[in-house]
Amino acid sequence: MNNAQLNEMKQKYVANGAASPATQFADRAENALIWDADGNRIIDFAGGIGVLNIGHCHPKVVEAVREQVGRVMHTCQTVMPYEGYVQVAEKLSQISPVRGHGKVMLVNSGAEALENAVKIARAATGKNNVICFDGGYHGRTFMTMAMNGKVAPYAADFGSMPGNVFRAPYPVPFHGVSEEDAIRGLKMTLKTDANPRDTAAIVIEPVLGEGGFYPAPASFLKAVREICDEHGMLMIVDEVQSGFGRTGKMFAIEHSGVEPDLITMAKSMAAGMPISAIVGTDTHMDASGPNSLGGTYSGSPASCAAVLAVLEVFEEENILAKSQALGETLGKRFAQWQARFECVENVRHLGAMAALDIVSADQTPDADLAAALCKRARKKGLILLSCGLFGNTIRFLMPVSIEEEVLEEGLAIVEASLAELTH
Known part of the structure; x- marks a missing residue:
């Protein structure tokens, strides 16, 4: 046609x-x-x-997916696990700069990764609130629409959003928000809206994606890390768009030297196959009970094969x-x-x-x-x-x-x- x-x-x-x-x-x-x-x-x-x-249709990724779908296309890994899932978990644990020993959960999209990161943070801390930033983008599900720092077109037509989500300014000097303004605004959010004793996590993109490709200064990311530590909150870094080599490092947060508690990733991790991941400190990732995390297609065999091939391409090329x-x-x-x-x-x-x-x-x-x-x-x-x-x-x-x-x-x-x- x-x-x-x-x-x-x-x-x-x-x-x-x-x-x-x-x-x-x-x-x-x-x-x-x-x-x-x-x-x-x-x-x-x-x-x-x-x-x-x-790139489109990298030969190594195409061949890996083709070979995998000829063997196993789907079992649901919570019913019958398979080698690719645990291999991807091992690789992501090794390359992700989270604090301590990293454990991994695989899902299907960036939004699903953010949803589960919030679930994990709540389970790990026993708190409910989440703080995000102006201009941030985290997805199109209801929780992530609430987390986004821009209304239209993502949430304008869909009624009330989930609660317990609060906003702070992101440092963009070109638009009149200095680093000092952003730190002051974050502290004010903790003072006026999101009591630290009720706040599970601060979620931040080290480089705004949909919000305009503005990098956060390393000193600002370090300040966010310190505020999280001071109040017993988790630092969740959203690397869905900035991860897997876009910034010249595997993850953008590596430019700052900051180690977050959780990292979300998707997009280029599988060169076009649908998969995403949450990588986090093992004690946080293990906080919720049996069968509390998962999904029918999460970490599908074909997508896992693509991730492993992508990681090989990163090394070889x-x-x-x-x-x-x-x-x-x-x-x-x-x-x-x-x-x-x-x-x-x-x-x-x-x-x-x-x-x-x-x-x-x-x-x-x-x-x-x-x-x-x-x-x-x-x-x-x-x-x-x-x-x-x-x-x-x-x-x-x-x-x-x-x-x-x-x-x-x-x-x-x-x-x-x-x-x-x-x-």
Whole structure:
């Protein structure tokens, strides 16, 4: 079927709230390229929203999944466990910088990982409250919608959210929130809304994902760690988008030297297969009773095979070094754009987790121009995503493994689109 036929079916059968506004349909993909149902070639700077750090259809991952589904596709690991689950648990325990000895739970999505992290924190501390941050994004289930630091489009249409979730400011100096403001705000939240004796955890992204790719200073993350320790609260680090090499380290929190109690991860850990994980200090992970954690498809055999293959690719292809190098390349190009285009400001990157802000003449966020840039790039054959609390951040999530010539082709499209929109 071609794009037009598929789009007609989409309009008729797919719920509006779940339907993509895009009119092209993926037919096949390889590394940083997608070909649609009409045979058009498209450069992918979105990576399935941060899922494809090692690219589309990496041969090693494809082969591992193919081999696994020929042996065992599903048993439900709580009924009949299998080797892949415990192998993944061992690997994640070894690479995750949590305090003490790490234990692991596997689930299906980033939101499910955050939901279970909250459950584990409550069981481990005997407390209920959770503190999150402005601009944070943790998922689309009800608990994670309550945890998100942005209402629309995630929670605007769905009524009351779960309680016991409180908010603190995230340090983004570009938007007027200094590190000192953020620390003061967090302490005020503990004073006015979330009594520490009733607060189980503080949940933080070391780099805001949907909130705009703003890295938290190492000193701020250390302050959060100290506040948690002072009050007997757990520090939960959400690495769903920043983890698995995006920032030049396996996990973004490693840049700070801080050891959290729990880490959540998903997206690029399986290069496109659905799986996520919570890794945490063993005493916390073991706090709840038998059969209190799990799910029918959690840690499926095929997804576990993909994770193990991804970890091998990281070693064999030196993905972390490639992420650092890609980040440097993007940083240099962004600086050129900032010098050339008045609308480009606050260019930044931590490894290959890179972004820039689109602003109007008075330096205020310009979400309309950011949307126009993404639309113009799409017409030229490049998938580009905006994000941020104000919708004016352009984030770059191309595969770390992208070929140099494809990277340059994509960056040239962004540059040409900026020039056309601001001439």
